[in-house]
Amino acid sequence: MGKNPTKRMAILNSAEHIFAERGFHEATISEIAAGANVSDATIYEYFPSKEALLFAIPAEYSLKFQMGNRHILKYIKGQKNKLRAIIYRLLELYEDNPEYANVTAMILKTSRKFTETAEYEVIRESARMMREIIEEGIANGEFRPNLNPVIVRSMMVGTIDNLVVRKAILGKPENLMEQAESIIDVLFNGVLQPPAEEGINIHLTLDQPKKDES
């Protein structure tokens, strides 16, 4: 059983690269092996199957992401600010690791099997965390009541995934982080122009005799 962590990483990186570029089925073990400068057989010393190799890719990213979240969110006050932080972190993760972004958004997120995987657990926890932040925001009055927290999360995640896929396929937006404020703006404030500032109604009543009270 292969134990060399450097080689393991080389394989994982190569796999990430090839899978991102060509998709799971189009990618071949030979390509991945070549990219990692190992033989085909060596890959099977480190991963039991091509699919297991795919599913192993997110482990480190998602763990680091989620641990970073736990660490950082402690220092952030307000659910609004926490949500903003998460959006930034997610965009940053995908911007810094575009190949991982593609693997995640284009392969793993549409894989039924991945959901049943141990590796998926961390991702599930991330999702849970987002939902709780939203729920707490509703509870403490930062967010509007009657929001559906799952839908709100789907908007966050779905929007970002959509941008990742668009970037992978169409090449734009080139820069993910630059979209952060736009996303946050819509998510927080919505698209509608609020009704014109209604101003203060002041009713002055002066005690002068009125002729008619009609």
Place this chain on the structure above:
Amino acid sequence: MGKNPTKRMAILNSAEHIFAERGFHEATISEIAAGANVSDATIYEYFPSKEALLFAIPAEYSLKFQMGNRHILKYIKGQKNKLRAIIYRLLELYEDNPEYANVTAMILKTSRKFTETAEYEVIRESARMMREIIEEGIANGEFRPNLNPVIVRSMMVGTIDNLVVRKAILGKPENLMEQAESIIDVLFNGVLQPPAEEGINIHLTLDQPKKDES
């Protein structure tokens, strides 16, 4: 080249079903052929390749969807209401055709090649139309200025796709249409609680005798 439109539809329907259930690569021509009660070879009388068969699936749906949009939007006043209508129509389309929904959200949307296809054109037009509606809403003051129309559209589309995939993989939400108002609510109004109507209370007391203390 096969010309029997009934048989063509049978193949297309079977393909939609199988692709939705098992994914593109896991699906086999034999399965699809069996589902359509034709032979493998017959499929090649109607479609030049497995991939072409996949890409042919959305044609009718997207055309009907887009023509419906054009027709209906004429009668709807206000960009806000148009956007609302599109969200409803999209959710309805996916709810009524869950297999098409899966094929679209899980296979086609992540396919680079599909983008280069003639069949993609209609979808591109749909996207353009959405963007224009948003732009017009900004222009006419219904929507807030400084919105990024592409981001707004990504939010709409990404949210809905995310829900479709979640439904396919996790089984929930069971009902897509029921999510419409939640989505629209967040998209239009955002998640933030608007600052409490601060309206300044001014108490004017005039020290002049009053006739009535009613």
Place this chain on the structure above:
Amino acid sequence: MGKNPTKRMAILNSAEHIFAERGFHEATISEIAAGANVSDATIYEYFPSKEALLFAIPAEYSLKFQMGNRHILKYIKGQKNKLRAIIYRLLELYEDNPEYANVTAMILKTSRKFTETAEYEVIRESARMMREIIEEGIANGEFRPNLNPVIVRSMMVGTIDNLVVRKAILGKPENLMEQAESIIDVLFNGVLQPPAEEGINIHLTLDQPKKDES
């Protein structure tokens, strides 16, 4: 699904040839395919796996053999003669089909899996038939009582298999049929020299006066 019986036979014959020559694992599908003038893939149109192909080899032989037995034995009187006929038929089968003989004696007979196969049923029936003939021979007094029928059958079958394997490996005996009488002789009469023919004791007493009766 391949249906051409000629091609099926060609594959079967080639498989028999290659398996007999090189053994199951050493034989490759490619070799077998080449021997049958078909492509590798075609083999899988006719047989679901390499193993299934192996197990399909005896079907025809064993069926023909067993049906021949049923037919012929009706006309043979005496269990002794029936046993003799079976031994001849078995040796003839293996002599006429030396490759089948090898496949049977060297591969199938030592395969646990083959025993669980439908194809094995006919062979099981042959074995049952032999046992019954022996049992009847014991019952009707042709054979010695207290014989163990299963052991007797094992001697018949084991001896012949042993010769088949010797021939395959050492090249001798070159001719199987020629061993028939030797086998039958030992099986029927055993190896022991019967105690010297005791002959008839005739005591002649002549009434002549004897001098001495010592």
Place this chain on the structure above:
Amino acid sequence: MGKNPTKRMAILNSAEHIFAERGFHEATISEIAAGANVSDATIYEYFPSKEALLFAIPAEYSLKFQMGNRHILKYIKGQKNKLRAIIYRLLELYEDNPEYANVTAMILKTSRKFTETAEYEVIRESARMMREIIEEGIANGEFRPNLNPVIVRSMMVGTIDNLVVRKAILGKPENLMEQAESIIDVLFNGVLQPPAEEGINIHLTLDQPKKDES
């Protein structure tokens, strides 16, 4: 080259066990190594190849068997009794070492290559010895003339091998030694009921006066 005889035996025993249970090709070096509590590579310190490991298994058994034969047969008078002793010893060997029995009967005996091996020499000698005993039995009148010694030996060996294989595959006969007398009985006496002692009765009556009627 490994020199630790304990470890060598551990490997040999594990190999015997695994080969017997799963066959030569189905067994893997890794399994065998695990069974011997050594690494895969260590096996190659003691045996040059998987095949050589297989062929090394019978060495000790066959040597001990054959030396035992030489020793014991000296004290046995009569070829008939010698044959009987060999049958007993063979059955005992296989009964006491069922895994070796399987390896021998199911793998080695059908291996062309094994015949060309140095390890095979002892086995060849055993066979020669059996043949000689039979030949001498024929010569000295214990056995019937006109017997084919090779066939007789094939009957002995073939029968026993057949039982070993049956036991391995079908589980019966459970006990090999118990079959000894049945085998010997048929081998020595054959299956046929000898013709009823026909002895011709001749009654001679001489019409001459007898002195005594005792």
Place this chain on the structure above:
DNA sequence: GATGAATGAGACTTCATTCAT
């Protein structure tokens, strides 16, 4: 137009074996 039959191409995976440590 429909298809039964055939196959080229290739991928994943396994495993005996080697070798530096």
Place this chain on the structure above:
DNA sequence: TATGAATGAAGTCTCATTCAT
């Protein structure tokens, strides 16, 4: 001596696709 790690070599099987009928 022992082995962890690496790999060359190969084989089975699948499947989209073709084509003669």
